[in-house]
Amino acid sequence: MNFELTEERQMLQDTLRRYLSDRYTTATRNAIIDSDTGMSDEIWTELAELGVIGALFTEEQGGFGGAGFDITTVFEELGRAGVVEPFLDTAILGGGLIAALGDDTQKQLLDEVIAGGAHLALAHGEPTSRYDLSRVETTVVQNGTTGGGADVQNGENIVLNGRKAVVVNAEAAGHLIVSARESGAADDPAGISLFLVPAGTPGLSLRGYPLFSGGRAAEVTLDNVTLPASARLGLANKGFAALADVVARADVALVAEVMGAMETATELTRDYLMTRKQFGRPIGTFQALAHRYSDLLIELEQARSAVINAAGHLDKPSEIRDLQVSAARNLIGRVGRHVAEETIQMHGGIAMTQEYELAHIAKRITLADHRFGDTDYHLERFIDLSAA
Amino acid sequence: MDLSYTPEEEAFREEVRGFLAENLPKEISDAIKYGTGxxxxxxxxxxxxxxxxxxxxxNWPAEYGGAEWNAVQKHIYEEEAAAAHAPRTVAFGLAMLGPVLMQFGSQAQKDYYLPRILSGEDWWCQGYSEPGAGSDLASLKTRAVRDGDHYVVNGQKTWTTLGQHANKIFCLVRTDPDVKQQEGISFLLIDMDTPGIEVRPIILLDGTPEVNEVFFDNVRVPVENLVGEENKGWTYAKYLLTHERTNIAGVGYSRAGLESLKRIARIEQSGGRPLIENPHFAARLAKVEIDLMAMATTNLRIISRAAAGQAPGVESSMLKVKGTIIRQEINDLTRRAVGPYAMPFASEAVAGDNDPIGPDYAGPVTSQYFNNRKLSIFGGSNEIQRGIISKVKMGG
Incomplete structure (x- = not known):
């Protein structure tokens, strides 16, 4: 039994924490949020140079980490600083799928991603699919015929039609990874295929917008997007397992990010309670607030353990992994809401202002619960998996 | 015990409903309904x-141009107005300053200011909170020093709601620093155009400039703008706060919010079925509805006592705490109900001429969730309300 970080991960954590506390101040970050692209290329490159992206991939894939605890080490630090740059989208989701499914040509893109020179986005969710990972209604037609079978791999033209919702980082991405239904019913896990679609492909249109917690996304329309057969990522009809794998990794990244953000929220609250005076004394000396602060710390320890549980089971068989992942996302979802709302309340009006750090941190915590299933979704998934 | 309204009250409700249906402009109700501001x-x-x-x-008596409604009529109006997505009226002049002037103002102040509040000539804002005086309002430091026929005001107010629209501000200022805090405060009416006043917007976490900081640098205010007596301002402020706390439970807003939530949950799909049929979601929805049904009756119990002439005491604190918990829970459920479409930033999502991003109801919900965190903070935070309840009930 050992709950300490390895020496390498400890170094990575120290490096990131130092870099982000020096470079990623509230003012810098808020200016990034207000910018047209919603991210800083400079910060992206510098963080890539510090190994943030490499740490998320194995040596075989061209990185130096790739395990659950590498993901949590990186994302906890990103969460502490409220980083809005799309590491989840480019590296965990996009890079993760190329690493898992890409052929040699496609994997060249992964080298660029790890070096910080390329962006990716996963265009999977659709306007009515909500958190249903297997619900895909975007269509794919190959050589004028639909349906599965081994021979579709050899066809020349692939045509995609459909709409993808809230595709984070779509505008910056050099390639979108698009899921489409090749066979089966709308929510059948079998029959989903994946495609690597270069930005600017005719028929691909993006309506971009900023996100409430920073960064940007787009509504993506695919109108007869025509691609060569080489655009396929992995086998026809077999995309779901790889999607589920990268989403499990994204879930671990999200809980770690929220963990980091909750640490910051709690630290800001402690400092405020100790310095803000009303009725002639620091408000933290009022027991009504002191006990609530203690409750936050108790919940944070629970959250940390849930993150460790999820990260430690990331490479286990999917039924074991998913139970732990949903447990963590449910617990972090509940604790996250509690921490975000309580830390704002204990501060009062100041925490509701754009320029105070907690406002952004609370948004990151809250909106993380809208990606790949919210607290309630993961509770139901946990119940289903427990019953199985 | 009779839970039904009288025929007269029902007739009044019909009159209100008819008036709103005929006279509330659609652009205005849409702005409220879709949260576009x-x-x-x-x-x-x-x-x-x-x-x-x-x-x-x-609230106002007929002699000043008021409707002179009793508490039940006011409640009926508020319910119907919320259901029709009518805006709230701006409280600072109508619900706060007006009653203070009627009770404590000079005849000249009443004659001059009250008609201007009704006509919209004056838009008042409230100069109470300061950076160092929030929950502990009586520790306020903005100074007013008498100089001939004027007070000279120096200091800073904050959280001044809609101060950017105001041409007048009523302020609590310190006129005597050497006595007990509550005994050295005066109530001044100040023209926002007076030299030395600067208004700076505070951008809130949903991106809106709803509140402001107001700075006073040697601002000269004529002595006739003092309300009542010097150093008696705290008494007037407390009187004003009892008026600020009318409609504190927000029952009408919660009902309108709940209806909107149900409409969304009937449209949103989860696992191939409407979200409202999801047992887990339905259970949370039911719980908040049950809480709201009970609170509506608590609210009516207190209103009927008020209509019989009893001043509400700690009950208004209780209603504030429970009312804000319920409204915030509805906001939370609504944000959850729209799923991934809670993520787009509101001002883009509801942008005027563009089609909405995602379903039309999704645009404002995240903004409303965050913005309404204020409900448990302003007008005496829920911590302050709990303090009042225990202090009164334990005789402290």
Whole structure:
């Protein structure tokens, strides 16, 4: 039994924490949020140079980490600083799928991603699919015929039609990874295929917008997007397992990010309670607030353990992994809401202002619960998996 | 015990409903319904319509142009107005300053200011909170020093809601620093155009400039702008706060919010079925509805006592705490209900001429969730309310 970080991960954590506390101040970050692209290329490159992206991939894939605890080490630090740059989208989701499914040509893109020179986005969710990972209604037609079978791999033209919702980082991405239904019913896990679609492909249109917690996304329309057969990522009809794998990794990244953000929220609250005076004394000396602060710390320890549980089971068989992942996302979802709302309340009006750090941190915590299933979704998934 | 309204009250409800159906402009109710916000012109336009009908100042006696409604009538109006997505009237002049002037103002102040509140000529804002005086309001430091026929005011106010629209501000200022805090405060009426006043917007976490900081640098205020007596301002402030706490439970807003949530949950799909059929979601929805049904009756119990002439005591604190918990829970459920479409930033999602991003109801929900965290903070935070309840009930 050992709950300490390895020496390498400890170094990575120290490096990131130092870099982000020096470079990623509230003012810098808020200016990034207000910018047209919603991210800083400079910060992206510098963080890539510090190994943030490499740490998320194995040596075989061209990185130096790739395990659950590498993901949590990186994302906890990103969460502490409220980083809005799309590491989840480019590296965990996009890079993760190329690493898992890409052929040699496609994997060249992964080298660029790890070096910080390329962006990716996963265009999977659709306007009515909500958190249903297997619900895909975007269509794919190959050589004028639909349906599965081994021979579709050899066809020349692939045509995609459909709409993808809230595709984070779509505008910056050099390639979108698009899921489409090749066979089966709308929510059948079998029959989903994946495609690597270069930005600017005719028929691909993006309506971009900023996100409430920073960064940007787009509504993506695919109108007869025509691609060569080489655009396929992995086998026809077999995309779901790889999607589920990268989403499990994204879930671990999200809980770690929220963990980091909750640490910051709690630290800001402690400092405020100790310095803000009303009725002639620091408000933290009022027991009504002191006990609530203690409750936050108790919940944070629970959250940390849930993150460790999820990260430690990331490479286990999917039924074991998913139970732990949903447990963590449910617990972090509940604790996250509690921490975000309580830390704002204990501060009062100041925490509701754009320029105070907690406002952004609370948004990151809250909106993380809208990606790949919210607290309630993961509770139901946990119940289903427990019953199985 | 009789839970039903009298025939007269039911007739009044019909009258209100009919009036709203006929006179509330659709642009205005849409701005409220879809959370796109109402500018100064929108508020003034709606207030002029109400004033024309004689309903703008429900609390005020008829001699000043008020509707002179009793507590039950006010409640009925508020319920119907919320259901019709009518805007709230701006409380600072109508619900706060007006009653203070009627009770404590000079005849000249009443004659001059009250009609201007009704006509919309004056838009008042409230100069109470300061950076160092929030929950502990009596520790306020903004100084007013007498100099001939003027007070000279120096200091800073904050959280001044809609101060950017105001041409007048009523302020609590310190006129005697050497006595017990509460005994050295005066209540001043100040023209926002006076030299030395600067208004700076505070951008809130949903991106809106709803509140402001107001700075006073040697601002000269004529002594006739003092309300009542010097150093008696705390008494007037407390009187004003009892008026600020009317409609504190927000039952009408919660009902409108709950209806909107149900509408969304019938449209949103989860696992191939409407979200409202999801047992887990349905259970949370039911719990908040059950809480709201009970609170509505608590609210009516207190209103009927008030209509019988009993001043509400700690009950208004109780209603504030419970009312804000319920409204915030509805906001939370609504944000959850829209799923991934809670993520787009509101001002883009509801942008005027563009089609909405995602379903039309999704645009404002995240903004509303965060913005309404204020409900448990302003007007005496829920911590302050709990303190009042225990202090009164334990005789402390």
């Amino acid at each position: 109402l500018g100064k012109d929108g508020y003034l336009r709606w207030q002029a319509i109400l004033n024309e009908k004689g309903w703008l100042a429900p």
